[in-house]
Amino acid sequence: MGDGSARAFSAAFYAIGIDANPSPPGDERTKELAARYTSGDECYPERVTLGNFLKVVEREDFDPSRVAFFMPTATGPCRFGQYAPFLKRALKKMGYEEVLVLSPTSATSYRELGENISFFRKLTWWTLISSDLLRRMLHKRRPYEKVPGSTDHVYDECLEDLCGVIAERDVPEKAKLLNIVQSLQRSVRRFEEIDTDFSKPRLLIGVVGEIFCRLNTFSNEHLIRKIEEYGGEAWLSDISEWVWYTLAEVKKNLRLRGKGFSVNMLKAMLAGYVQRRDEHKLLELFERELKGYEEPHDITKILDLSESYLPCKGALGEMVLSVGKAIYLQGKGADGIVDISPFTCMNGIVCEGVYPKVSKDHGGIPIRTFYFDGTAVDLDNDVGIFMELAANYHRKKQVPRTLPYYFKIAA
Numbered sequence: 464m465g466d467g468s469a470r471a472f473s474a475a476f477y478a479i480g481i482d483a484n485p486s487p488p489g490d491e492r493t494k495e496l497a498a499r500y501t502s503g504d505e506c507y508p509e510r511v512t513l514g515n516f517l518k519v520v521e522r523e524d525f526d527p528s529r530v531a532f533f534m535p536t537a538t539g540p541c542r543f544g545q546y547a548p549f550l551k552r553a554l555k556k557m558g559y560e561e562v563l564v565l566s567p568t569s570a571t572s573y574r575e576l577g578e579n580i581s582f583f584r585k586l587t588w589w590t591l592i593s594s595d596l597l598r599r600m601l602h603k604r605r606p607y608e609k610v611p612g613s614t615d616h617v618y619d620e621c622l623e624d625l626c627g628v629i630a631e632r633d634v635p636e637k638a639k640l641l642n643i644v645q646s647l648q649r650s651v652r653r654f655e656e657i658d659t660d661f662s663k664p665r666l667l668i669g670v671v672g673e674i675f676c677r678l679n680t681f682s683n684e685h686l687i688r689k690i691e692e693y694g695g696e697a698w699l700s701d702i703s704e705w706v707w708y709t710l711a712e713v714k715k716n717l718r719l720r721g722k723g724f725s726v727n728m729l730k731a732m733l734a735g736y737v738q739r740r741d742e743h744k745l746l747e748l749f750e751r752e753l754k755g756y757e758e759p760h761d762i763t764k765i766l767d768l769s770e771s772y773l774p775c776k777g778a779l780g781e782m783v784l785s786v787g788k789a790i791y792l793q794g795k796g797a798d799g800i801v802d803i804s805p806f807t808c809m810n811g812i813v814c815e816g817v818y819p820k821v822s823k824d825h826g827g828i829p830i831r832t833f834y835f836d837g838t839a840v841d842l843d844n845d846v847g848i849f850m851e852l853a854a855n856y857h858r859k860k861q862v863p864r865t866l867p868y869y870f871k872i873a874a
């Protein structure tokens with residue numbers, strides 16, 4: 464998760480009675496601590512999450528009897544499923560075997576999270592959508608700010624406001640959603656008031672890739688800021704895309720097992736209906752702001768776009784989304800695509816193999832994979848060259864971009 468979403472997610476925990484905090488942000492100490500308990504075979508997100516948790520253990524006020532670490536788990540070939548066991552092993556080595564690692568899984572319907580799970584599921588969904596929306600506003604406005612740092616400041620204020628309403632305890636479901644809506648309305652106004660220069664649109668760069676590394680700014684060496692420094696504006700794929708994908712996978716697997724008409728399929732469809740309804744309620748507040756930045760209405764659109772390169776019945780996970788989304792963004796008028804991937808992650812490697820063909824089939828749009836593993840990289844050089852390619856493509860591209868209302872006002 465990105466820092467903002469982690470803060471909002473912690474607030475959701477607080478609302479159901481758990482005193483939660485996001486793990487501390489990454490820094491050099493994160494890498495040092497992770498290096499003590501890893502061999503180098505682990506993927507970079509695993510090292511960053513481990514190192515950040517171990518920074519909590521180092522705190523003077525750390526009380527092993529009162530702390531639990533939240534680290535969900537999953538099955539499948541992705542190394543994410545190893546994170547929780549790995550953390551437990553590191554804690555054991557440090558003499559903190561008793562520290563609880565909370566790993567809710569869909570297999571147990573998340574019962575580990577207590578009795579009020581139905582409300583918590585809804586609340587976390589609203590939390591993810593809302594924090595995604597604030598981040599989208601940050602990325603849309605920051606490249607055009609006249610006063611450096613002003614958009615970050617507003618973003619922080621909006622996040623604080625949102626976390627405050629999410630965290631309130633004993634608020635009935637309907638009132639909670641209404642409070643979130645009102646908080647977002649205040650945020651739209653705050654972003655609109657930022658002093659900006661919209662006289663000329665910047666190059667639009669779509670950002671796809673591995674979910675942790677692309678959202679965690681420490682892990683990707685603040686690549687989006689670098690794109691902004693070089694005259695670009697980033698459109699980052701959000702977290703909710705992954706939630707929709709996993710729901711589509713549940714339905715696909717039920718059909719494959721001959722359970723297209725079953726109670727489980729009905730449950731999946733109902734979950735999708737409720738999610739879509741609530742998402743719409745929050746998204747419509749930003750309709751005017753997000754003109755030209757619309758996400759696809761249905762995840763199947765992304766899967767269909769990926770079909771000729773990585774068919775979703777054969778390839779799984781983020782690679783399918785990254786390729787499909789890259790094509791979608793090209794269709795929305797993006798001038799270049801960046802794929803953020805941890806070094807050695809199969810998603811990035813597979814995508815990098817098909818991107819030349821994707822680019823060739825889509826007007827020659829530049830697509831570049833940036834790998835990260837925590838070692839020093841010369842982003843200036845690489846981003847500078849990439850932005851030159853994007854500028855070249857921009858001059859000859861056939862797909863126009865729909866600009867939001869404020870550019871017309873400026874013109």
Ligand code: SF4
Pocket residue numbers: 506507508509541542543673674675781805808809810
């Ligand atoms: S997608 Fe890749 S980097 Fe991310 S957890 Fe899985 S293996 Fe690691």
